[in-house]
Amino acid sequence: MKGSVNIFDVAKYAGVSPATVSRVINNHPNVRPETRKKVEQAIKDLKYYPNISAQRLAGGKTRTIAVVIPHYEGLFYSFYAVEILRGVGMACDALGLDLLLYVATRERTDLPIAAGGVIFADVLYQYECLKHTVERRIPTVVINNVVEDIPVDCFAIDNRGGAREAVEYLISLGHRKIAHITGDLRTQAASDRLTGYKETLLKAGIEVRPEYIQEGDFSRLSARLATEKLLRLKDRPTAIFVASDEMALEVVYTLREHGINVPRDVSIVGFDDSPSAVQSPVPLTTVKQPLLEMAREAVEELHRIIENKKGRHLYMSHVTPHKVYLHTELVIRNSCQPPVA
16 A cells, blocks of 8 residues: 555455544454454554554643663663663653653564653664654654664764773783673674774784683673683683673672682773672772763753754654764773783
């Protein structure tokens, strides 16, 4: 079917009234199962996306924004997730906005919420959901990921630059056997940190050794397993750059269990500058990322898009979306020193 599909097209295709289609979309209980199935199939066949903008206007929800965050183990214990939600919450409070939280999973590729705008806290496996949201002309902003092929504003951390700062510091101390324990490489953040690590070694004329790169997934267990693999190497690293502070702490504990002193025997650099970084047995040198600032800027930009009905609008063909990288800062503490000769 050519052109934009509307509720009347769906009703005609399914052989029901537009009111029935509306009841199905809004999950009204008074719809017969066979009718609901028929309407849902019509929606799927026609690739119809309900006009959430109209729904929210009718429901008076223009002051509500939604945050879509990918589900992963330990989500609500994660420093990243807590800081993002804290930053978004404070910005919403300052602007008088209400906040909805939607925890997305692999199985959910739709967005069954009505809101004046949406913030995607990373995309991970929500790419199609993001694409559909933008296609439906819902004001949208992405954080922690720069998406190049969808016209959407993005605010992210300069993860490559942060990794470069960390590795350059270790090199400046005299380290040349530098390992890296990655985060979940499906995420842009972890992938960019790995890229920054490799680029910095090569620039310094240091070989990138595959056995020194151990893949983790941001969990403490993966950090422990990766550390144990590094300890089994005949030529052990003298320094480890770790993709998050939580993982770095587990690296410290694992090394201590094997009688290895940090930083005398192995230097450690984390990433985040979480509160746990200073509560470690050895206060961590780490890369501070401005999560609160990223969240605040995203909310403020989303608010501008929602309010600026006559001005700048992302969905106009002549408008170029913002792709913003926020700078990191190396915080030097006690977990690094020159390698023992």
